[in-house]
Amino acid sequence: MDKDGLILPKDFPELKNDTFLRAAQGEEIEHIPVWCMRQAGRYLPEFRESRAGKDFFETCRSPEACCELTLQPLRRFPFDAAIIFSDILVVPQAMGMEVQMSPGKGPTFPEPLKEPEDLQRLKTKVDVSSELDYVFKAITLTRHRIEGKVPLIGFTGAPWTLMSYMIEGGGSPTHSKAKRWLYRYPEASHKLLSQLTDVIVEYLLGQVKAGAQALQVFESHTGCLGPVEFKEFSLPYLRDIARRVKDKIKESGLDNVPMIVFAKDGHYGLEDLSESGYEVVGLDWTIDPRSARNSLSRCLQTPIRAGHILAALPTLPTSDSIHPFLYIYIYILSCLCFSVSGLEEKLVCKATWIPAHFMPQRSAYQRL
Amino acid sequence: MDKDGLILPKDFPELKNDTFLRAAQGEEIEHIPVWCMRQAGRYLPEFRESRAGKDFFETCRSPEACCELTLQPLRRFPFDAAIIFSDILVVPQAMGMEVQMSPGKGPTFPEPLKEPEDLQRLKTKVDVSSELDYVFKAITLTRHRIEGKVPLIGFTGAPWTLMSYMIEGGGSPTHSKAKRWLYRYPEASHKLLSQLTDVIVEYLLGQVKAGAQALQVFESHTGCLGPVEFKEFSLPYLRDIARRVKDKIKESGLDNVPMIVFAKDGHYGLEDLSESGYEVVGLDWTIDPRSARNSLSRCLQTPIRAGHILAALPTLPTSDSIHPFLYIYIYILSCLCFSVSGLEEKLVCKATWIPAHFMPQRSAYQRL
Numbered sequence: 001m002d003k004d005g006l007i008l009p010k011d012f013p014e015l016k017n018d019t020f021l022r023a024a025q026g027e028e029i030e031h032i033p034v035w036c037m038r039q040a041g042r043y044l045p046e047f048r049e050s051r052a053g054k055d056f057f058e059t060c061r062s063p064e065a066c067c068e069l070t071l072q073p074l075r076r077f078p079f080d081a082a083i084i085f086s087d088i089l090v091v092p093q094a095m096g097m098e099v100q101m102s103p104g105k106g107p108t109f110p111e112p113l114k115e116p117e118d119l120q121r122l123k124t125k126v127d128v129s130s131e132l133d134y135v136f137k138a139i140t141l142t143r144h145r146i147e148g149k150v151p152l153i154g155f156t157g158a159p160w161t162l163m164s165y166m167i168e169g170g171g172s173p174t175h176s177k178a179k180r181w182l183y184r185y186p187e188a189s190h191k192l193l194s195q196l197t198d199v200i201v202e203y204l205l206g207q208v209k210a211g212a213q214a215l216q217v218f219e220s221h222t223g224c225l226g227p228v229e230f231k232e233f234s235l236p237y238l239r240d241i242a243r244r245v246k247d248k249i250k251e252s253g254l255d256n257v258p259m260i261v262f263a264k265d266g267h268y269g270l271e272d273l274s275e276s277g278y279e280v281v282g283l284d285w286t287i288d289p290r291s292a293r294n295s296l297s298r299c300l301q302t303p304i305r306a307g308h309i310l311a312a313l314p315t316l317p318t319s320d321s322i323h324p325f326l327y328i329y330i331y332i333l334s335c336l337c338f339s340v341s342g343l344e345e346k347l348v349c350k351a352t353w354i355p356a357h358f359m360p361q362r363s364a365y366q367r368l
Numbered sequence: 369m370d371k372d373g374l375i376l377p378k379d380f381p382e383l384k385n386d387t388f389l390r391a392a393q394g395e396e397i398e399h400i401p402v403w404c405m406r407q408a409g410r411y412l413p414e415f416r417e418s419r420a421g422k423d424f425f426e427t428c429r430s431p432e433a434c435c436e437l438t439l440q441p442l443r444r445f446p447f448d449a450a451i452i453f454s455d456i457l458v459v460p461q462a463m464g465m466e467v468q469m470s471p472g473k474g475p476t477f478p479e480p481l482k483e484p485e486d487l488q489r490l491k492t493k494v495d496v497s498s499e500l501d502y503v504f505k506a507i508t509l510t511r512h513r514i515e516g517k518v519p520l521i522g523f524t525g526a527p528w529t530l531m532s533y534m535i536e537g538g539g540s541p542t543h544s545k546a547k548r549w550l551y552r553y554p555e556a557s558h559k560l561l562s563q564l565t566d567v568i569v570e571y572l573l574g575q576v577k578a579g580a581q582a583l584q585v586f587e588s589h590t591g592c593l594g595p596v597e598f599k600e601f602s603l604p605y606l607r608d609i610a611r612r613v614k615d616k617i618k619e620s621g622l623d624n625v626p627m628i629v630f631a632k633d634g635h636y637g638l639e640d641l642s643e644s645g646y647e648v649v650g651l652d653w654t655i656d657p658r659s660a661r662n663s664l665s666r667c668l669q670t671p672i673r674a675g676h677i678l679a680a681l682p683t684l685p686t687s688d689s690i691h692p693f694l695y696i697y698i699y700i701l702s703c704l705c706f707s708v709s710g711l712e713e714k715l716v717c718k719a720t721w722i723p724a725h726f727m728p729q730r731s732a733y734q735r736l
Binding site (some may be wrong): 031 | 539541592593594595633635636653654655656
């Protein structure tokens with residue numbers, strides 16, 4: 001970070017479609033913007049070709065590859081925003097933890113945190129600007145190559161979600177090891193969550209500096225917390241991130257960068273989240289968007305239901321001739337499979353719904 | 369089932385503690401009853417000894433073993449009810465599907481249902497009374513051996529949960545194959561759900577006939593459904609089960625048998641569930657019991673939070689000297705790990721919370 005605040009590059013192409021950004025700021029819009037979580041759909045043939053034979057995190061560290069994977073779906077679909085291709089686990093890597101992507105198994109930490117003493121293995125001072133430089137470079141490159149068509153969204157995992165990965169050592173259906181920390185080592189848990197928050201704040205500001213025009217924070221593991229644990233171990237850090245990022249942006253005299261918070265399976269926390277400093281609250285597919293609209297005052301982001309897409313397809317395409325729209329929901333599925341279960345590769349035929357961050361359908365998608 | 373209705377054995381010992389049954393029926397009670405999901409805590413030393421070297425489903429098929437495993441925790445804790453040791457997957461087995469318990473992996477169907485044609489592999493007419501006779505025998509035996517100390521609860525998996533196991537072939541974080549059926553083959557899905565419902569109704573009535581004094585229906589996979597899918601593929605069958613079981617019991621001139629419905633992660637369906645014909649609605653640990661109490665008119669069943677137990681333990685016991693109360697929450701954990709993730713064996717140290725069906729704490733547990 002520059003000592004004197006954030007300085008944005010001046011030479012990015014002018015933004016042509018700002019519908020997403022205006023919607024997020026609560027302004028009037030002509031159509032409801034649609035975007036898709038993880039731009040780089042794993043089931044696009046061009047995606048598979050680009051990624052073939054390459055290690056997942058090696059790809060994440062290549063700005064050229066991330067840029068290409070981010071842009072691919074935009075060439076097929078008229079989305080209103082793009083999200084940079086990357087992974088939430090780059091943050092634990094930056095803090096000194098090794099993460100491998102095991103085919104068929106998902107992300108794996110060979111040496112997860114087992115006891116509070118293991119916190120000593122983490123870097124005390126993380127040089128975010130150099131450790132995560134590859135993400136920033138990918139954002140800047142993509143921001144240029146996207147040619148102002150749509151805004152570029154940056155993202156991060158939230159502290160509790162990253163903490164649970166670091167302790168579980170990978171995906172987990174129960175997160176029981178990480179929850180054990182919350183109860184058994186509340187102080188160490190708060191210490192780790194604070195360390196993560198510090199890095200995340202720097203990381204998000206670095207993304208803004210590199211050209212990100214909106215930011216999403218993924219709290220993917222809210223479902224294994226209850227309301228009490230959420231209020232103690234998740235919400236305060238989510239709030240802190242929004243406050244610190246926004247303060248710094250304001251202090252630097254820059255325009256506000258809209259932020260989205262998405263706490264998957266955190267139905268019990270939606271009211272708190274809508275008052276936590278984020279412009280947009282993401283809903284998951286267990287939330288009825290109309291009820292949420294009535295009870296929450298924030299801009300809401302909601303997935304398109306798979307039924308809407310499948311109902312529009314007279315017969316489900318085979319993997320050899322996939323209807324373009326199916327790609328949308330398939331690569332969205334793949335994203336959430338990844339973050340929820342840690343599974344890297346899923347067959348096309350396994351994909352059956354849309355656990356994604358779509359804004360509600362705009363006219364172009366009404367027929368779905 | 370007897371042609372002329374249900375006939376209960378007359379010679380069961382008289383019930384001494386009917387607090388649970390009265391609470392479930394909405395009657396006045398002196399203390400809030402506590403019970404524990406799956407009586408046979410996997411982490412009780414006596415449980416491990418009883419189960420050592422034996423196949424899981426072989427154990428389920430032994431009335432003597434099920435009775436012993438059901439009674440073990442009652443010898444340690446002053447619970448107000450017991451639940452028969454069994455497994456929800458005995459129903460798919462009765463319908464002709466093979467299910468194995470793979471150590472470290474959980475339940476596995478070597479030949480899961482892949483396409484609607486595979487429904488032909490299921491028995492068209494299931495002779496529940498002979499196929500599941502071993503469960504009925506276990507219930508009758510346990511009802512005798514429990515000596516009237518507390519009532520005995522029978523249980524079943526709900527149709528959607530069993531359907532998803534039968535299609536996924538085991539535990540799954542996303543249930544994507546099963547969800548694919550809902551969208552792609554709605555008719556076949558309803559056919560399968562109806563077939564399951566028919567067997568489940570017979571199965572629950574058989575349990576009552578064998579001596580079960582309350583019945584719980586586990587819809588463990590509600591979290592991967594949204595409100596729309598729930599209303600179409602889960603709720604109607606849950607309602608149908610309650611209606612048909614209660615009608616038959618009434619028709620036979622028997623006393624009402626209280627029924628509990630537990631739809632894990634089905635926060636969006638609680639209002640519907642409270643009007644679905646069950647006396648008790650089970651909450652999961654993401655639901656604030658006080659809010660639920662204010663909005664739902666049914667008797668509620670809620671887990672005790674791990675924090676309450678851990679806060680009472682000055683230091684968390686090691687696996688060599690475990691505080692008795694820890695067993696409670698540990699074996700509860702093991703139960704849900706099983707139904708949620710399909711993992712059969714978990715180490716004691718992994719256990720960190722109570723995803724269980726405890727009624728709210730009664731005085732004996734207030735110190736927790």
